[in-house]
Amino acid sequence: MSPAETTTTPPAAVPPAASARGRIDKRRAILAAATKVFAREGYAQASVDMIAAEAGVAKPTIYNHLGGKENLFRAVMEEAARDSSEKVQAALRSFPADPGDLRADLVAVAMRLVDCMIGEDAWALQRLLYAEAGHFPGLYESVLVTGADRTADALAGRLARLANAGHLEIADPVRAAAHFQALIGSEIPSLTALGSRPIDASTLERAVAAGVDTFLRAFRPSR
Amino acid sequence: MSPAETTTTPPAAVPPAASARGRIDKRRAILAAATKVFAREGYAQASVDMIAAEAGVAKPTIYNHLGGKENLFRAVMEEAARDSSEKVQAALRSFPADPGDLRADLVAVAMRLVDCMIGEDAWALQRLLYAEAGHFPGLYESVLVTGADRTADALAGRLARLANAGHLEIADPVRAAAHFQALIGSEIPSLTALGSRPIDASTLERAVAAGVDTFLRAFRPSR
Amino acid sequence: MSPAETTTTPPAAVPPAASARGRIDKRRAILAAATKVFAREGYAQASVDMIAAEAGVAKPTIYNHLGGKENLFRAVMEEAARDSSEKVQAALRSFPADPGDLRADLVAVAMRLVDCMIGEDAWALQRLLYAEAGHFPGLYESVLVTGADRTADALAGRLARLANAGHLEIADPVRAAAHFQALIGSEIPSLTALGSRPIDASTLERAVAAGVDTFLRAFRPSR
Amino acid sequence: MSPAETTTTPPAAVPPAASARGRIDKRRAILAAATKVFAREGYAQASVDMIAAEAGVAKPTIYNHLGGKENLFRAVMEEAARDSSEKVQAALRSFPADPGDLRADLVAVAMRLVDCMIGEDAWALQRLLYAEAGHFPGLYESVLVTGADRTADALAGRLARLANAGHLEIADPVRAAAHFQALIGSEIPSLTALGSRPIDASTLERAVAAGVDTFLRAFRPSR
DNA sequence: AATGAATGAGCCTTCATTCAT
DNA sequence: TATGAATGAAGGCTCATTCAT
Numbered sequence: 001m002s003p004a005e006t007t008t009t010p011p012a013a014v015p016p017a018a019s020a021r022g023r024i025d026k027r028r029a030i031l032a033a034a035t036k037v038f039a040r041e042g043y044a045q046a047s048v049d050m051i052a053a054e055a056g057v058a059k060p061t062i063y064n065h066l067g068g069k070e071n072l073f074r075a076v077m078e079e080a081a082r083d084s085s086e087k088v089q090a091a092l093r094s095f096p097a098d099p100g101d102l103r104a105d106l107v108a109v110a111m112r113l114v115d116c117m118i119g120e121d122a123w124a125l126q127r128l129l130y131a132e133a134g135h136f137p138g139l140y141e142s143v144l145v146t147g148a149d150r151t152a153d154a155l156a157g158r159l160a161r162l163a164n165a166g167h168l169e170i171a172d173p174v175r176a177a178a179h180f181q182a183l184i185g186s187e188i189p190s191l192t193a194l195g196s197r198p199i200d201a202s203t204l205e206r207a208v209a210a211g212v213d214t215f216l217r218a219f220r221p222s223r
Numbered sequence: 224m225s226p227a228e229t230t231t232t233p234p235a236a237v238p239p240a241a242s243a244r245g246r247i248d249k250r251r252a253i254l255a256a257a258t259k260v261f262a263r264e265g266y267a268q269a270s271v272d273m274i275a276a277e278a279g280v281a282k283p284t285i286y287n288h289l290g291g292k293e294n295l296f297r298a299v300m301e302e303a304a305r306d307s308s309e310k311v312q313a314a315l316r317s318f319p320a321d322p323g324d325l326r327a328d329l330v331a332v333a334m335r336l337v338d339c340m341i342g343e344d345a346w347a348l349q350r351l352l353y354a355e356a357g358h359f360p361g362l363y364e365s366v367l368v369t370g371a372d373r374t375a376d377a378l379a380g381r382l383a384r385l386a387n388a389g390h391l392e393i394a395d396p397v398r399a400a401a402h403f404q405a406l407i408g409s410e411i412p413s414l415t416a417l418g419s420r421p422i423d424a425s426t427l428e429r430a431v432a433a434g435v436d437t438f439l440r441a442f443r444p445s446r
Numbered sequence: 447m448s449p450a451e452t453t454t455t456p457p458a459a460v461p462p463a464a465s466a467r468g469r470i471d472k473r474r475a476i477l478a479a480a481t482k483v484f485a486r487e488g489y490a491q492a493s494v495d496m497i498a499a500e501a502g503v504a505k506p507t508i509y510n511h512l513g514g515k516e517n518l519f520r521a522v523m524e525e526a527a528r529d530s531s532e533k534v535q536a537a538l539r540s541f542p543a544d545p546g547d548l549r550a551d552l553v554a555v556a557m558r559l560v561d562c563m564i565g566e567d568a569w570a571l572q573r574l575l576y577a578e579a580g581h582f583p584g585l586y587e588s589v590l591v592t593g594a595d596r597t598a599d600a601l602a603g604r605l606a607r608l609a610n611a612g613h614l615e616i617a618d619p620v621r622a623a624a625h626f627q628a629l630i631g632s633e634i635p636s637l638t639a640l641g642s643r644p645i646d647a648s649t650l651e652r653a654v655a656a657g658v659d660t661f662l663r664a665f666r667p668s669r
Numbered sequence: 670m671s672p673a674e675t676t677t678t679p680p681a682a683v684p685p686a687a688s689a690r691g692r693i694d695k696r697r698a699i700l701a702a703a704t705k706v707f708a709r710e711g712y713a714q715a716s717v718d719m720i721a722a723e724a725g726v727a728k729p730t731i732y733n734h735l736g737g738k739e740n741l742f743r744a745v746m747e748e749a750a751r752d753s754s755e756k757v758q759a760a761l762r763s764f765p766a767d768p769g770d771l772r773a774d775l776v777a778v779a780m781r782l783v784d785c786m787i788g789e790d791a792w793a794l795q796r797l798l799y800a801e802a803g804h805f806p807g808l809y810e811s812v813l814v815t816g817a818d819r820t821a822d823a824l825a826g827r828l829a830r831l832a833n834a835g836h837l838e839i840a841d842p843v844r845a846a847a848h849f850q851a852l853i854g855s856e857i858p859s860l861t862a863l864g865s866r867p868i869d870a871s872t873l874e875r876a877v878a879a880g881v882d883t884f885l886r887a888f889r890p891s892r
Numbered sequence: 893a894a895t896g897a898a899t900g901a902g903c904c905t906t907c908a909t910t911c912a913t
Numbered sequence: 914t915a916t917g918a919a920t921g922a923a924g925g926c927t928c929a930t931t932c933a934t
């Protein structure tokens with residue numbers, strides 16, 4: 001073996017790699033398959049058989065790795081929340097600190113946020129969360145913490161900066177953030193039929209821009 | 224038998240009338256039971272057995288009246304949408320045409336609206352809709368038509384009236400209605416943990432009032 | 447159909463009778479099949495599938511009638527204990543009150559008792575009891591009460607009568623009954639290989655007679 | 670590797686011996702664990718997983734050493750039969766050749782025998798034998814040969830000696846041995862509820878003594 | 893020699909649905 | 914009309930067993 005070859009993946013022959021990575025790959029394959037199947041079918045309707053078939057593993061392998069349907073579901077939800085949150089955070093990083101054209105910049109970041117919310121994955125997360133929050137104690141909280149809370153915090157921080165710089169007039173940044181999100185997303189459910197229908201891009205952009213406009217009319221400095 | 228004799232049990236002496244009423248009563252009992260069970264368990268997890276037990280009827284009776292689980296679910300959803308919509312319409316009827324204190328009046332009607340949205344029934348409807356919209360073609364639309372659309376229309380109309388009377392400055396009443404709803408409800412999901420937690424009344428009122436305030440800052444006439 | 451034909455079963459046409467009796471018949475068929483399968487396979491190895499197939503019913507029917515494997519097993523054991531006990535009681539009714547030839551009479555009744563103990567059913571009951579007494583709390587007691595206890599009581603009573611009549615000399619009839627049973631059955635396990643082998647009749651009779659002889663040598667009046 | 674490198678792991682310096690011992694130790698551990706688990710759960714209910722966990726080895730190790738569940742069970746039964754038989758033989762070695770007080774000596778040896786029969790191990794052996802004799806061809810015979818047969822032989826020999834010495838009057842020593850065993854053990858099943866209940870020592874002793882008394886009344890020389 | 897990982901088969905149970913009454 | 918009874922089809926989970934290391 002060459003000394004600096006790989007630090008994360010054992011190289012060598014294919015079989016050992018297949019075995020060492022294989023374990024992780026199988027776990028990943030199971031989680032991916034479960035995400036897909038749960039998203040499509042819902043928790044109760046999804047069967048471990050489907051997931052195993054989709055993942056290309058035998059059923060007991062799922063139990064070995066993740067111990068039962070409920071656990072598997074929680075793992076899927078946590079992963080989905082993490083992934084979704086990361087996308088949102090990335091979108092928020094494009095938030096203007098010192099905007100050139102405030103409206104245009106806000107619309108741009110709003111579009112990025114909304115893009116995060118209308119993806120298949122995000123809708124699936126939301127649907128499953130709505131559907132199962134009552135059956136899985138703590139599920140909502142755990143998803144909230146890794147997801148919406150961090151989003152709200154980050155967004156509030158960005159808005160506060162804009163306010164400090166005199167671009168906005170904001171008394172309560174956390175609430176303003178909530179209102180911002182509510183306004184730019186206010187038409188998403190009806191436009192996408194709760195994620196069950198594709199959406200027209202320009203219609204979406206108009207709706208988002210309208211939300212930003214209302215936000216600006218409410219929070220732009222009076223003079 | 225005296226007319227008021229039995230309210231719960233159909234008297235045996237009046238078979239035709241009793242049958243006619245009994246039939247309707249049974250249907251009602253089934254729908255009520257199904258609503259309760261679907262709300263608690265979700266569609267897939269709910270079993271026809273549970274519903275039959277809850278309704279106090281035999282299982283085939285459900286099939287006679289409503290023909291299968293899927294149909295039963297659709298019936299439940301339509302009824303729930305109708306009920307919910309009626310409550311909302313009632314709440315909107317208290318909307319001020321010529322307000323004394325605009326903010327106070329808007330907060331009052333907003334609270335009535337929000338009260339409609341945080342009831343057990345409304346949450347159940349929303350959860351089931353989110354969860355099953357993808358599995359029941361047309362479900363979202365049918366609920367939308369009897370529910371949210373009418374709400375939006377009515378609300379838009381009321382806002383337009385206020386605008387015409389010079390109390391608000393609104394270019395697109397439909398959008399303004401959407402924004403109003405979004406703002407006053409923006410904190411409901413997090414405050415109620417998607418309906419799985421009771422909510423503190425004063426906290427809720429503050430959040431609603433904040434939504435109204437933002438709305439007013441955006442839509443109050445500039446001078 | 448003759449008027450007094452059935453008091454327990456509705457007579458009428460064949461279908462209603464088939465239905466009314468059908469229910470009981472199915473329950474009986476299930477119990478009979480379960481008895482057979484449990485006897486052959488043991489509790490854990492037996493599957494509800496096998497029992498359903500053997501009974502000629504669908505699997506859920508078993509759950510409707512007897513609610514699960516464990517309950518089914520208890521029902522089977524209780525029935526087997528009842529049946530077995532009745533056979534033993536019948537055998538004991540031939541016990542001589544005033545014997546002509548005491549030895550011959552005792553051997554005769556001993557053979558009848560032993561016949562009860564070497565039947566397939568009795569062995570199955572015993573095997574299952576030995577195997578599962580530890581897993582089913584109260585199982586041993588419930589079987590004991592309907593089975594061995596009644597046997598011991600009845601046998602003790604018969605022996606006491608013989609003693610009172612001067613044919614035997616017995617201080618403690620209950621113990622004497624236990625000793626009688628132990629002696630006449632002492633070679634059954636080895637002769638039948640715990641019920642897994644048929645047994646030669648004359649060999650058995652010799653062993654039983656030997657047990658009776660030892661009993662008589664111990665309990666015949668000294669003079 | 671430096672010599673003192675590992676303290677918890679068998680030292681690397683003595684591989685062959687350590688291996689040889691380790692191998693035997695593993696086999697012993699597996700057999701001990703299997704004995705425990707089979708005794709507790711029964712054959713079918715016991716899982717190889719449980720046994721592996723109890724033994725502290727990986728599952729395939731069991732297959733390497735003993736080749737499958739069935740073989741493992743046979744090995745366990747043979748070992749148990751051997752152990753049990755040895756205990757019984759030891760107990761019989763205390764049999765009086767020329768007794769001082771015949772009754773007292775017989776009661777003493779009977780108690781030793783009975784102690785062998787009420788131990789956890791002996792009950793487990795008996796339960797498993799009853800339960801599985803029908804499923805494992807030859808199992809009963811193999812256990813019999815190493816167990817009950819040797820016991821009967823030895824006991825018959827001891828009784829014959831006593832008879833020769835004039836202390837007993839025995840025509841067929843083998844049968845007398847069987848009767849002795851039957852009498853002293855006649856109350857064990859009911860007193861211990863088939864091994865599932867601890868037993869009161871003095872009650873047991875009375876029952877055993879009663880068995881001996883009956884035996885003596887039957888086999889003591891008439892004059 | 894010992895093990896982590898994987899699997900095909902099977903089990904107990906429950907479900908939505910339909911007859912026959 | 915309403916029901917007790919029955920069933921084919923799945924579902925979640927576990928087991929004994931075997932590779933590849």
